[in-house]
Amino acid sequence: MSSVLNQLIAEKLKRIRKQRGLSLDKLASLTGVSKAMLGQIERGESSPTIAKLWQIATGLQVPLSTLLAQTENTAEALVQPLATPGVKVRTLFPYSAERGFEVHELTFAAGAESHSEPHQLGTYEHLIVLSGCLQLKLTPAAQQPSAWISLTAGQQYAFHANVAHSYKNSSTEPCCFHDIIQYRQH
Amino acid sequence: MSSVLNQLIAEKLKRIRKQRGLSLDKLASLTGVSKAMLGQIERGESSPTIAKLWQIATGLQVPLSTLLAQTENTAEALVQPLATPGVKVRTLFPYSAERGFEVHELTFAAGAESHSEPHQLGTYEHLIVLSGCLQLKLTPAAQQPSAWISLTAGQQYAFHANVAHSYKNSSTEPCCFHDIIQYRQH
DNA sequence: CCTCTTTGTGCGTTATAACATACAAAGAGA
DNA sequence: TCTCTTTGTATGTTATAACGCACAAAGAGG
Numbered sequence: 514m515s516s517v518l519n520q521l522i523a524e525k526l527k528r529i530r531k532q533r534g535l536s537l538d539k540l541a542s543l544t545g546v547s548k549a550m551l552g553q554i555e556r557g558e559s560s561p562t563i564a565k566l567w568q569i570a571t572g573l574q575v576p577l578s579t580l581l582a583q584t585e586n587t588a589e590a591l592v593q594p595l596a597t598p599g600v601k602v603r604t605l606f607p608y609s610a611e612r613g614f615e616v617h618e619l620t621f622a623a624g625a626e627s628h629s630e631p632h633q634l635g636t637y638e639h640l641i642v643l644s645g646c647l648q649l650k651l652t653p654a655a656q657q658p659s660a661w662i663s664l665t666a667g668q669q670y671a672f673h674a675n676v677a678h679s680y681k682n683s684s685t686e687p688c689c690f691h692d693i694i695q696y697r698q699h
Numbered sequence: 700m701s702s703v704l705n706q707l708i709a710e711k712l713k714r715i716r717k718q719r720g721l722s723l724d725k726l727a728s729l730t731g732v733s734k735a736m737l738g739q740i741e742r743g744e745s746s747p748t749i750a751k752l753w754q755i756a757t758g759l760q761v762p763l764s765t766l767l768a769q770t771e772n773t774a775e776a777l778v779q780p781l782a783t784p785g786v787k788v789r790t791l792f793p794y795s796a797e798r799g800f801e802v803h804e805l806t807f808a809a810g811a812e813s814h815s816e817p818h819q820l821g822t823y824e825h826l827i828v829l830s831g832c833l834q835l836k837l838t839p840a841a842q843q844p845s846a847w848i849s850l851t852a853g854q855q856y857a858f859h860a861n862v863a864h865s866y867k868n869s870s871t872e873p874c875c876f877h878d879i880i881q882y883r884q885h
Numbered sequence: 886c887c888t889c890t891t892t893g894t895g896c897g898t899t900a901t902a903a904c905a906t907a908c909a910a911a912g913a914g915a
Numbered sequence: 916t917c918t919c920t921t922t923g924t925a926t927g928t929t930a931t932a933a934c935g936c937a938c939a940a941a942g943a944g945g
Contacts, residue, residue, distance in 0.1 A: 518753050528843065536922060547904050552923060559902060560750035563767075563931075567704050576821070576883045578764060581749075605855045606825055611883065613799065616855075635762075639792055639802065641877065643829060669791045669802075691827065693879065697762060697797065722892060733934050738893060745932060748902075 516557065520619060522566070523557035525580050530555075544572030579610050599625025605691070614695035619680075621647065621688045626681030632674040635697040639671045640664060643690030652677040664690075702743065708752075710741035711766050715759060716741075765796060768880030785811025796807070800881035805866075807833065807874045812867030818860040821883040825857045826850060832875030838863040850876075 530540055536678070537555075541548040546568050553559040554569075561569075571579045599622040608615035621627075640647065642664045651659040653676040661681075664670055674694070682688040716726055719768075727734040739745040740755075747755075756763045785808040794801035807813075815842050826833065834847040839862040847867075850856055858864070860880070868874040 518750055522749065537924095538922070548923080549905075549925085552902050552925095553902085556924090560748040562746040562748050562902070563708065563752055564704055564746035565903080566749055575765060578883075581763060592772070601738075605827055606857060612823070612881070613883075615879075616827070616879070618827075637798070641791055641802070671792060691877070693802070697764075697799075724892070734893080735895085735935075736933050738895095739933085742894090748932070751933080 519557040520559050521553075522561070522580055523555050526551075526569065527555045529575065529579070533573075541574070544569045546572070576611060578613065581589055597625070597627040600627055608696075610693075613697075617692045617694070618643075619690055619692055621645070621680065621682035621690075623682060623685050623687060626679065628679045629674070629677065631676050633696070634675045636674040637671060637695045637697060638674045638678075639669065639695070640690055640692040641669045641693075642666050642688065642690040645682060645686050646684045647688050647690050648681045650679045650681075650682060652679070705740075705743040705880050706744050708766055709741050710748070712737075712755065713741045715761065715765070719759075726755075726758070730755045734757070741810075761850035771777070783811070784814040786813055794880075794882075799883075800879055803878045803880070804829075805876055805878055807831070807866065807876075809868060809873060812865065814865045815860070815863065817862050819882070820861045822860040823857060823881045823883060824860045824864075825855065825879040825881070826876055827855045827879075828852050828874065828876040831868060831872050832870045833874045833876050834869060835865045836865045836867075838865070 530537075535543070537548045537551050540546075540551055544551070546565055550559070550561070550565070551569075566580055567577060570580055573579075590599055601620040601622075603618045603620075604615065605618055606612065606614075606616040640649065644666045646666075647664045648661040649659075649664065649670065649672075650666050651672060662670065716723075721729070723734045723737050726732075726737055730737075732751055736745070736747070736751070737755075740751075742748055752766060756766055787806040789804040789806075790801065792798065792800075792802040792806055821857075827837065828850045830852050831848045835850065835856065835858075836847050837858060847863060848856065
């Protein structure tokens, strides 16, 4: 039995239930899973079958992944929109556990740049350049940094953001791009 | 016991194993789950605990969601980029099971419109208008259609695409927007 | 052809999920 | 304050997950 996983599921389930102001009894009615079993799951005393987890998720009307995902706060804390001179960030779709990704519009003034530490394993970024020219460099821990990758308007690029990475706009015009940041389970 | 879910997991596991040319015996060594149990799972005869599924996914070095996701082909077939007069589609990021979403850039000429049947439950669309003006109407099966929702450049809108929906560009200029189509588990 | 190994399935045993029931404690209402 | 209801936990029972082992069939090699 994997007690770490049981604890993770326990915490997620308990949090959702409390957020909705449901008792174990109400949740049992909603999901068709026994009150005693729900209690066991919430205390991490039992590893439910996938069928029971499915029943719970369906009763709660949340995707199954909500009960299995890394904690929402952790993911949000690690990838904050940047506060950097010359860089403006507008959030188009904020992160939510259901969605599993967030979308930002970033505008880099001429000459602006920013640097990110490696994000949590399983974090992917999808860049779509709308205007201007964006340069991206990836710096894996144990390897040579990539050359600067140039992306012009209409181009896109996806990468696993568990490495340090830098953006810059070397041109004399502003650059605007969308960044879809996704947190995949691992 | 949910036999549909068991069948889904059975098919996913069997496919991955066959793709890798592994016997049940080899998979048992790789994952630490007994050969007999793996056989039961693959025949859909048993609903494994989440701990065992985790063990299998870890042994195979795939995300847990790989064993749980809707089939890739099904999702792709249901939401095809549209082939409609006056509408151009450029795929920026194609759908993949790992990603769980796809991103298209659509350009509607002046006067162009398109209509979609309800998509699979759990399909969400996130629209980001880049230029021009896009109008969207949602038509839930048992309710009144929404009024036409107008979205101008810079605006965004997300909706659950399990209802019929229509896009149109009534203006005299082209309209360009991004559509992030996501398939969430239900 | 024969022998050995591998493969997936079946079966019986053990461990644990899942449940119904009981109950102490807390909460709500008169 | 008293009574009833609700809440979460504990316990014993039942159902099923998970396993070890046996075995028939297929495959591989001499």
